[in-house]
Amino acid sequence: MSRRPSSYDGVAVCAPVTVPYVRFSPESAHWWAGRALQQLAQVAGLQPADIDGFCFSSFSSGPDSAVGMIQHLGLTPRWLDHIPTGGASGVMALRRAARAVQCGDADLVVCLAADTNQIDSFRHSLAGFSRFSRDAVYPYGYGGPNATFALITDAYMRRFGITRADFGKLCVAQRANAGSNPLALQRKPLTLDAYLAARPIADPVHLFDCVMPCAGAEAFIVTTPEIAAERGLAAATIMATIERHNAFPQDPVQYRGGWAMDIDGFWDAARIAPTDVDTLQVYDDYPVIVAMQLEDLGFCPKGEAAQFIRETSFDIDGDLPLNTNGGQLSAGQAGAAGGFQNMTEGLRQIIAQPLGAQVPDAEISLVSGFGLVNYDRGVCTGAALLKALR
Numbered sequence: 001m002s003r004r005p006s007s008y009d010g011v012a013v014c015a016p017v018t019v020p021y022v023r024f025s026p027e028s029a030h031w032w033a034g035r036a037l038q039q040l041a042q043v044a045g046l047q048p049a050d051i052d053g054f055c056f057s058s059f060s061s062g063p064d065s066a067v068g069m070i071q072h073l074g075l076t077p078r079w080l081d082h083i084p085t086g087g088a089s090g091v092m093a094l095r096r097a098a099r100a101v102q103c104g105d106a107d108l109v110v111c112l113a114a115d116t117n118q119i120d121s122f123r124h125s126l127a128g129f130s131r132f133s134r135d136a137v138y139p140y141g142y143g144g145p146n147a148t149f150a151l152i153t154d155a156y157m158r159r160f161g162i163t164r165a166d167f168g169k170l171c172v173a174q175r176a177n178a179g180s181n182p183l184a185l186q187r188k189p190l191t192l193d194a195y196l197a198a199r200p201i202a203d204p205v206h207l208f209d210c211v212m213p214c215a216g217a218e219a220f221i222v223t224t225p226e227i228a229a230e231r232g233l234a235a236a237t238i239m240a241t242i243e244r245h246n247a248f249p250q251d252p253v254q255y256r257g258g259w260a261m262d263i264d265g266f267w268d269a270a271r272i273a274p275t276d277v278d279t280l281q282v283y284d285d286y287p288v289i290v291a292m293q294l295e296d297l298g299f300c301p302k303g304e305a306a307q308f309i310r311e312t313s314f315d316i317d318g319d320l321p322l323n324t325n326g327g328q329l330s331a332g333q334a335g336a337a338g339g340f341q342n343m344t345e346g347l348r349q350i351i352a353q354p355l356g357a358q359v360p361d362a363e364i365s366l367v368s369g370f371g372l373v374n375y376d377r378g379v380c381t382g383a384a385l386l387k388a389l390r
């Protein structure tokens with residue numbers, strides 16, 4: 001029997017910040033982390049001594065981990081964690097920080113992700129990303145996420161009958177949502193015709209299926225409701241979370257993620273249903289992963305994402321507001337900060353501090369993460385339900 005606390009009582013999430021993204025940056029990940037901490041300090045009135053917990057994620061801070069980062073930032077926390085799970089890092093940082101606050105190991109935890117993107121950053125990241133990838137696919141002249149997700153997308157389309165037009169509806173909706181976000185890197189309206197006509201990158205993945213790597217940083221604070229109130233910070237509570245690694249290794253091609261292993265307990269713990277969610281913020285490095293999450297998170301049965309997409313509007317004022325800042329597909333993918341972007345936006349929407357347009361009457365946000373893609377699948381998944389603290 002698990003001895004884990006059954007709830008997240010006594011925990012508040014607050015102070016979402018985003019350092020505006022740029023396509024390329026000559027600065028280091030350390031510089032971007034410093035900018036994020038500076039913004040947090042301004043928003044929350046923090047001094048270094050106020051921060052007694054720190055959780056960090058980055059692809060480009062090497063050789064420094066969270067240990068080097070706290071020295072660089074001038075912090076002296078009594079609780080420290082480094083989350084190397086990429087797109088799942090935001091949810092996992094939330095989970096770990098929340099338990100630290102509950103246990104009294106820290107009173108105020110800064111959760112922060114930062115990455116730079118220099119001209120040759122992507123090439124270097126691929127070269128050293130995964131031993132599994134190098135051993136399995138490099139001998140065939142194959143590598144990189146576009147090729148990996150082309151295989152996953154093709155298999156998913158064949159298995160479930162979903163079409164490029166279905167994926168296109170997701171991309172078009174997210175681009176429309178990005179239109180109100182002044183920080184989104186891609187705000188030019190996108191039509192379905194333009195999506196379908198875009199040049200292939202690794203068929204069936206085409207141009208608008210791919211995220212734009214960029215530089216940026218995201219951060220938020222996990223603390224107690226009392227400390228959040230003392231600092232005048234609008235906050236949310238955590239209704240439920242799940243986390244899973246290396247789920248369904250027997251699947252020859254990924255068509256489901258770790259969410260599917262834990263989703264019933266997720267909704268039971270929160271005591272709500274998918275229809276109660278006001279805004280959905282999912283990791284969206286490619287639209288096939290968005291479709292997979294719609295199924296695995298319980299919004300429709302497995303294999304029925306195509307029909308669900310056709311029947312649902314995903315705009316900010318639609319049936320299910322999806323990735324309301326534009327998501328990575330339109331706002332940009334700032335490395336590991338991409339795994340925090342949906343967390344900060346989901347929090348912003350329910351505390352009425354969005355970067356762009358506000359989802360009407362938003363109170364509950366579902367945030368989902370997906371990360372660390374080895375040669376054939378994403379290995380890490382997580383999800384969290386947040387509710388505005390009134």
